[in-house]
Amino acid sequence: MDDTVDEIDLPRGVALAWGVAADPQRGPKREMSVEKIVDAAVEIADADGIAAVSMSAVAGRLGYTPMSLYRYVSAKEDLVLLMSEAASGLPPESLREIDGWRARLVGYFDAQVSLYLRHPWILDIPISGSPTTPNSAAWMDAALEALDETPLDEQERMAVVLLVTGHTRWYGTILASYARITRDTGLSPSEIAEREAGLYDALIQADDYPALYRASRAGVFRSRADPFRFGFERILDGVAAYIDTAPADRAAADTTWAADETADVAGDKKYREAQKVVHAAERALRAAHRAERQVLREARERAAHRTP
Known part of the structure; x- marks a missing residue:
C-alpha cells in the first residue's frame, strides 16, 4: 500500500481489510482473530x-462473549464490510485468459452473478x-482491465464498468430472489413461472392493459428465454458500436458528462503506448502489494502462535 495511507484517517473496517489496523493489545489472541470472527x-449470513x-x-457461535469480539471488530458495520470483502474474494484468474473485451466482460458478468447466488446476502448490504x-x-x-485494449479513455471505461456491474447486481438480485422462493415454497423455477403466468392470464385484460395483455398472451411469462441476459448482450452491442466509432468522431461528440484533461492527445499513438506501460506497472505494483499483505498476515499468524 502507498505510504500516503499514513496520512489518511481510515475507517477501522477499511483499515482492517487492508491489514493496516492495529492489533488488539489484550484479549484471547491465540483463540480469537478477525478472520475467525468474519x-x-x-x-450465519449464508x-x-x-x-x-x-x-x-x-x-455465541465462537463460544465467546460479545465484548470479546469488540476488541477485534469495534462495530457491526465494520463486521459487515469485512464479511462482504471475505465472501467476495478475488475475481477468478481465469478471466485474464479470456480473449477479447466483450468475452471477458461476459465472463466477469457470470462470475459476479455466481458470487451473488453463493452469498445472496451481499445484495442486502x-x-x-x-x-x-x-x-x-x-x-x-x-x-x-478487460477494456485495456479498446480505444476508450479512462472515463469511458469506468462508465462501461459501472453499466456492467449495475446490470450484474440487478440480475443477481432477481436470480437470488427466485432461488429464495424455491427454497421457501419447494416450487421449481418452471413451476414459479407457470404460477406467475397464470396470474397474468387471469388478471390482465385487453381493455385495461392492451400492450401487457398482448405480451402475456404471446407467452412471454412462460418463455424459457432469459430477458436479462438478452438485455446485457444489447448493452455490449451498444458498447461495441461506440468503440467502432472513429476516434475523431468520438472526440467531436457531446461528452459534457466527463471532463477529460487529455482529450486533445487521446489519439496520439505514443501517448497511448505510454499509458499501457503505466497501467502494466500499476498492475505489477498492486500484485506486489497483495503478496506483501499475504506475507504480513502469515508472519502475524506465526507470531501469534509462538510460545511466549
Missing part, C-alpha cells in the same frame, strides 16, 4: 441472511460508495 459471521448477523450471534477494500477494488480492476 468466517463465523459469513456462515444460512439465515444478513439480518441474522449480530455481535452476540457471532460470539446498502451501497455506501465506491469500493475501498482490496477485493472489491480487485473486481473493479478486473472489469477495467
